[in-house]
Amino acid sequence: MAIDKKQVEEIVRAVGGKENIEAATHCVTRLRFALYDEDKVDTELLDQNELVKGQFSSQGQFQVVIGPGLVDKVYDEMIQITGGERSSKDDVKAAAGKKQNPLQRAIKTLSDIFIPILPAIITAGLLLGINNILTGPGIFYDGKSLVDVYPAWKDFASMINTIASTAFTFLPALIGWSAVTRFGGSPLLGIVLGLILVHPDLLSAYGYADAVNKGTVPTWNLFGWEIEKIGYQGQVLPVLVSAYLLAKLEIFLNKRVHDSIKLLVVAPVTLLVTGFLAFTIIGPVTFSIANAITSGLIYIYDSYAALGGLIYGGLYALLVITGMHHTFLAVDVQLIGSQGGTFLWPMLALSNIAQGSAALAMMLVLREKKMRGLAATSSVSAFLGVTEPAIFGVNIRYRYPFIFGMVGSAIGGVLLTMNNVQATSIGVGGVPGFLSIFPDKWGVFFIGMAIVLIVPFLLTVVFGRAKLRKEDRRAANGESAEAQGKQGKNAASTEAAAGTETAERIHTSARAGHESVNTLEIIAPLTGKAVPLEQVPDPAFAEKQMGEGIAIEPSGNEVVAPFDATVAHVIKSKHAVILEHASGLQILIHVGINTVSLKGEGFAMHVQTGEHVRAGQKLLEFDRKVITDAGYPLITPVIIPDGQDMVERVETSTGDVTSGQSGVLKVHLKG
Numbered sequence: 001m002a003i004d005k006k007q008v009e010e011i012v013r014a015v016g017g018k019e020n021i022e023a024a025t026h027c028v029t030r031l032r033f034a035l036y037d038e039d040k041v042d043t044e045l046l047d048q049n050e051l052v053k054g055q056f057s058s059q060g061q062f063q064v065v066i067g068p069g070l071v072d073k074v075y076d077e078m079i080q081i082t083g084g085e086r087s088s089k090d091d092v093k094a095a096a097g098k099k100q101n102p103l104q105r106a107i108k109t110l111s112d113i114f115i116p117i118l119p120a121i122i123t124a125g126l127l128l129g130i131n132n133i134l135t136g137p138g139i140f141y142d143g144k145s146l147v148d149v150y151p152a153w154k155d156f157a158s159m160i161n162t163i164a165s166t167a168f169t170f171l172p173a174l175i176g177w178s179a180v181t182r183f184g185g186s187p188l189l190g191i192v193l194g195l196i197l198v199h200p201d202l203l204s205a206y207g208y209a210d211a212v213n214k215g216t217v218p219t220w221n222l223f224g225w226e227i228e229k230i231g232y233q234g235q236v237l238p239v240l241v242s243a244y245l246l247a248k249l250e251i252f253l254n255k256r257v258h259d260s261i262k263l264l265v266v267a268p269v270t271l272l273v274t275g276f277l278a279f280t281i282i283g284p285v286t287f288s289i290a291n292a293i294t295s296g297l298i299y300i301y302d303s304y305a306a307l308g309g310l311i312y313g314g315l316y317a318l319l320v321i322t323g324m325h326h327t328f329l330a331v332d333v334q335l336i337g338s339q340g341g342t343f344l345w346p347m348l349a350l351s352n353i354a355q356g357s358a359a360l361a362m363m364l365v366l367r368e369k370k371m372r373g374l375a376a377t378s379s380v381s382a383f384l385g386v387t388e389p390a391i392f393g394v395n396i397r398y399r400y401p402f403i404f405g406m407v408g409s410a411i412g413g414v415l416l417t418m419n420n421v422q423a424t425s426i427g428v429g430g431v432p433g434f435l436s437i438f439p440d441k442w443g444v445f446f447i448g449m450a451i452v453l454i455v456p457f458l459l460t461v462v463f464g465r466a467k468l469r470k471e472d473r474r475a476a477n478g479e480s481a482e483a484q485g486k487q488g489k490n491a492a493s494t495e496a497a498a499g500t501e502t503a504e505r506i507h508t509s510a511r512a513g514h515e516s517v518n519t520l521e522i523i524a525p526l527t528g529k530a531v532p533l534e535q536v537p538d539p540a541f542a543e544k545q546m547g548e549g550i551a552i553e554p555s556g557n558e559v560v561a562p563f564d565a566t567v568a569h570v571i572k573s574k575h576a577v578i579l580e581h582a583s584g585l586q587i588l589i590h591v592g593i594n595t596v597s598l599k600g601e602g603f604a605m606h607v608q609t610g611e612h613v614r615a616g617q618k619l620l621e622f623d624r625k626v627i628t629d630a631g632y633p634l635i636t637p638v639i640i641p642d643g644q645d646m647v648e649r650v651e652t653s654t655g656d657v658t659s660g661q662s663g664v665l666k667v668h669l670k671g
Contacts, residue, residue, distance in 0.1 A: 004051075014042045014045040024082075034062075117174045128164040172232055176197075177194065222280075227284075235337060242278040314407070316347060318406070336424070342423050343423075361464070362395075384428065408452045412449075416444065416448050421448070423437050424438060520583065523664070524662045527555050531550070536593065546588075552635070559622075561613040562664075572600070576588065585647065589636065590638075591634075602625075605620045607620070649668045
């Protein structure tokens, strides 16, 4: 497809001109800019550009979605127009990072550390929820637990508790691994550092308070220097600071120690120095700071419970938008480790449900079919704990559902804090969240859940419909030229919709008359679970800016051809491939999100551009551990890119799928 140079020039002008572009690169679907001033971006001009499928800003990068196959041509043309230099993804990432203030960089660092270990923590939370059901008194029987009535289940519950509590018992090892990796050190040394801080020879942090009261805290005596011999179970700050020191010390030594003796010097010296400082200075200081923070939060919670619930419950969705919610994950972990429960996480769960309820209500307000579908699917995602599609795809776009979601969440937060509702662990932040709540508070939590389901839904529907009626009256009364323009647009949309329905009926009749209809069934290229695109944590895919399709949460590590095809394009970083069917239809298979940043690490491509492949033939393999260790989601979009004239419509299927066997897409072709 030929590129209109004027449209590329409009993109450059829309992002503030070449003088506003510090660095620019592209991946398989979008242009990625590091801009000097994002306020200069003309979003309306971008929306009017036929090349642009979507736009958004994320982590200091302004991204313009173009689509696969076309984006590299647009990028080449843009480089010629601007006369700029080609930049790598790392160049743009580094330039974008400089735009973030220290607080933003700190939040991103915490996010990079905690997101990779989140699956382990959530899994532990769900298992602890099952243990709560088995051992909580009064759930099924008055004053007794299930294991009290059926003692045979007691050891089973004990085994579940052991499995579930492991992630929290050895939390410093998980944080040490992730933090040292983030700071550029050896992940293995990070794990060892974390285990050192919870060594069984040390007094457990959980028993520290009792030992202080009894005067039995063990100590080391280093030439007259008394040091408390305590572990840091459930603590966050000691291992974070120690991990930073370890990584920087290891990097320093690696640059200066000769290769022949690195094995004998770098790791031993790094661990010895870091461990010594962790027990003598870092641990005691950060332990005191962490306890002070925890005590402060508990004081506020005990003294001003309703106010705390109102603020945190109401504003949590705003924290999601800014990314600051990752900061409170560390606070939750600290509270669970030191106090045995957190009062913050239950409000998070209700906030997710509230935003999902507001998005669901938009189904009854919106008139555009595509947006109604997005509202429905993104609300389900929010009810299951993933709110980004609902917040960014629907609620923020129309503002009032987002606000009403916060209103419902604030009311729910007040209810929870006034009734001392706490979670034993971090679980799934949606409807299944009740499993992580202390069983004796389930009743209150369910009432809070009812509030965040009903209040945002009703407010959104009532306000939204009133807003639509007001707009319709203004258009009917002809109060302004703008209103008349809107009326014409609505009429045209209605007429077009009616025309579409008529055309569909005619097309259906033609089928009844045995006229041939071409349908291409696309088989799953991966084994796993197929889910709607709205569940992909990336606006370009979730909002279908590039086209219709499906996403697969892979359980394996291979991608196969879904049909006989020609390899139209192999992405340089090996994480994505475009196939072309004999009919001319193209399909994009994109393994993971933001995996372009891995530069091919963890991927092995088995085909090349121009090669003919058979259905079921292996296209590429990927290393799941490399991707997840780097903090990137494995979810894999399978897209029918927009702009293909032969496509009439696309049907999707969700659920468990097997590569080479299960159908996931059915593409109806024209003609």
